[in-house]
Amino acid sequence: MSRLLTLLAFVVVVLGGGTLIGYVTLPGDWYAGLAKPFFNPPNWIFGPVWSVLYILVAIAGWRVWQRDPWGGAMRLWIAQLVLNFLWSPTFFGLQQPGLALLVIVALLGAISGFMVLAGRKDGIAAGLFAPYAAWVAFATLLNASIWWLN
Numbered sequence: 001m002s003r004l005l006t007l008l009a010f011v012v013v014v015l016g017g018g019t020l021i022g023y024v025t026l027p028g029d030w031y032a033g034l035a036k037p038f039f040n041p042p043n044w045i046f047g048p049v050w051s052v053l054y055i056l057v058a059i060a061g062w063r064v065w066q067r068d069p070w071g072g073a074m075r076l077w078i079a080q081l082v083l084n085f086l087w088s089p090t091f092f093g094l095q096q097p098g099l100a101l102l103v104i105v106a107l108l109g110a111i112s113g114f115m116v117l118a119g120r121k122d123g124i125a126a127g128l129f130a131p132y133a134a135w136v137a138f139a140t141l142l143n144a145s146i147w148w149l150n
Contacts, residue, residue, distance in 0.1 A: 007062045014058035014081065018050060021085055025092040034097075037145040053132045057081070060128040064118050073117035073125075080110035097147040104140045111136055 027043060061077045068074060083106050091100035111133045119126035 010058040025088040035149040063125040076114040083107035
């Protein structure tokens with residue numbers, strides 16, 4: 001498969017999967033009724049932020065795939081994507097902020113591990129994860145705060 005088609009496949013899987021999960025697990029009345037911290041962003045911000053982050057995640061995964069498709073960095077990339085895709089169904093679908101907090105902490109660990117391993121061979125791929133790591137760290141604080149307040 002050509003490099004461009006492989007990149008397109010990564011974008012479709014990551015952005016498409018994340019978008020689909022986002023629509024299936026939209027925040028509803030349950031979420032609206034939760035106590036939230038003062039730093040909780042408005043709901044409209046999540047879609048655009050995640051769209052950009054998913055594209056960065058896809059590009060980073062594609063870059064690592066090109067170098068070492070079965071290496072440790074790629075395995076961590078897959079792990080973080082699975083954890084990412086599990087968070088919304090856990091938080092919104094199951095309405096379990098405590099369990100979702102465990103998922104997002106594991107996600108943050110997988111992101112950090114990916115950045116370390118990918119950075120050894122591809123600093124750009126690791127750097128593409130920096131905004132993602134920052135957003136997930138913020139989301140972890142937000143998740144923990146919502147769990148604590150409720």
